[in-house]
Amino acid sequence: MRVLLLGSSGQLGSDISRLWQGANLTLTTANRMAADVTDGEAVQALVEATRPDVVINTTAFHNLPICEQDPETCFRVNVVGGWNVARAAAQHGAVVVQFSTDYVFDGTKGSPYIEDDARQSVNVYGASKIATEDVVRQVNPEHLVVRVSGLYGLAGSAGKGGNFVETMLRLAREGNPINVVADQVTAPTNTAEIAEALLPLVLGGARGMIHLAAGEGCSWHTFASAIFEIAGLSPDLNAVTTEQLGGPVKRPTYSVLGTSRAPSLRPWRAGLERYMREKYG
Numbered sequence: 001m002r003v004l005l006l007g008s009s010g011q012l013g014s015d016i017s018r019l020w021q022g023a024n025l026t027l028t029t030a031n032r033m034a035a036d037v038t039d040g041e042a043v044q045a046l047v048e049a050t051r052p053d054v055v056i057n058t059t060a061f062h063n064l065p066i067c068e069q070d071p072e073t074c075f076r077v078n079v080v081g082g083w084n085v086a087r088a089a090a091q092h093g094a095v096v097v098q099f100s101t102d103y104v105f106d107g108t109k110g111s112p113y114i115e116d117d118a119r120q121s122v123n124v125y126g127a128s129k130i131a132t133e134d135v136v137r138q139v140n141p142e143h144l145v146v147r148v149s150g151l152y153g154l155a156g157s158a159g160k161g162g163n164f165v166e167t168m169l170r171l172a173r174e175g176n177p178i179n180v181v182a183d184q185v186t187a188p189t190n191t192a193e194i195a196e197a198l199l200p201l202v203l204g205g206a207r208g209m210i211h212l213a214a215g216e217g218c219s220w221h222t223f224a225s226a227i228f229e230i231a232g233l234s235p236d237l238n239a240v241t242t243e244q245l246g247g248p249v250k251r252p253t254y255s256v257l258g259t260s261r262a263p264s265l266r267p268w269r270a271g272l273e274r275y276m277r278e279k280y281g
C-alpha cells in the first residue's frame with residue numbers, strides 16, 4: 001500500500017511519519033513546500049507523481065482567534081484544501097483520510113458525542129470543519145473522516161505556537177499565576193496515540209466517520225494540574241470560568257468524543273504520561 005501524508009511537519013503528521021516507519025506500506029511525506037493544499041493543481045500534481053492508494057490530510061488552519069478574524073483563509077485552507085485533496089485522491093482512485101474535530105459539536109449534549117450525533121458549531125473553525133467533512137464525503141466516496149480532540153504532540157503545532165502542555169510548562173517557568181478554565185471539558189489526546197490507532201484502521205480499509213480521542217474527558221484545569229504533577233512543579237494554578245477568562249472565541253463546554261466504531265484510546269492521563277516521558281525522559 002502506498003500512502004501520501006500531507007501536513008507532515010505538523011504534530012499529528014510528524015507522529016504518523018515517525019510511528020509508521022517499519023509498517024507494511026510505503027509512506028511519502030509532504031509539507032506545504034511540496035504542495036499548498038489551497039492550490040488544486042499542485043495537489044493534483046503531487047498525487048499524480050506519487051500514485052498513492054491512500055492520501056492522509058492532516059493540514060489545517062486552526063488558530064481559533066485568527067479563524068474568527070479571518071474566516072476566508074480558514075475556509076480556504078480547511079474546506080477548499082480538503083476538497084482539493086479529496087478530489088485529487090478520487091481522480092486517482094485513492095482513499096482519502098481527512099481529520100476533523102470535536103468542535104463540530106456545540107457542547108450541549110453533556111455526554112460523549114458519537115459519530116452520528118448532530119453537528120452544530122459555535123465558532124468559525126468548527127463551521128469550517130463541518131463544511132470540510134461534507135465536501136470530502138461528497139467528492140470522494142472512498143473516505144475515512146477521523147474526528148480528534150485537544151491534540152498535543154512532540155512536534156508542537158506551528159499554527160498554534162506549540163501545544164497546551166508546553167504552554168503550561170513555560171508559564172510555570174515564568175512564575176506568574178496561571179488561570180485555566182475548569183468549565184470546558186474535552187479529551188486532550190497525544191498525537192502518538194492517534195497515529196498508532198490509525199495504522200490498523202488504514203491497513204484494514206476502514207471507511208466512513210470515526211472518533212479517535214483519549215478515553216475519558218477532563219477539564220483543561222484538571223489537565224493542567226496533571227501536567228504540573230507529572231513534571232514535579234507547583235505553580236500558582238487557578239481554576240477559572242470561561243466567562244472570567246473572556247476572549248473572542250466561543251468554545252463548546254463539553255466536547256468529549258466517544259465512539260461506536262473504533263477501538264477506544266487509552267485514558268488521557270496515560271497519553272500525557274507517555275508524552276512527558278518521551279519528551280523529557
Ligand SMILES: NC(=O)c1ccc[n+]([C@@H]2O[C@H](COP(=O)([O-])OP(=O)(O)OC[C@H]3O[C@@H](n4cnc5c(N)ncnc54)[C@H](OP(=O)(O)O)[C@@H]3O)[C@@H](O)[C@H]2O)c1
Pocket residue numbers: 007008009010011012013031032035036037038057058059060061062077081099100101102148149150151152156157158159160
Ligand atoms: N490541534 C488540535 O488541538 C486539534 C483538535 C482537533 C482537531 N484537530 C485537527 O487535527 C488535524 C491535525 O492537527 P495538528 O494539531 O497536527 O496540526 P498542526 O500541528 O498545526 O499541523 C498542521 C499542518 O498543516 C500544514 N498546513 C497549514 N496550511 C497549509 C496549506 N495551506 N498547505 C499545506 N499545508 C498546510 C502546516 O504546515 P506549516 O507548518 O508549513 O504551516 C502543518 O504541517 C487538523 O485537521 C486539525 O484541524 C486538531
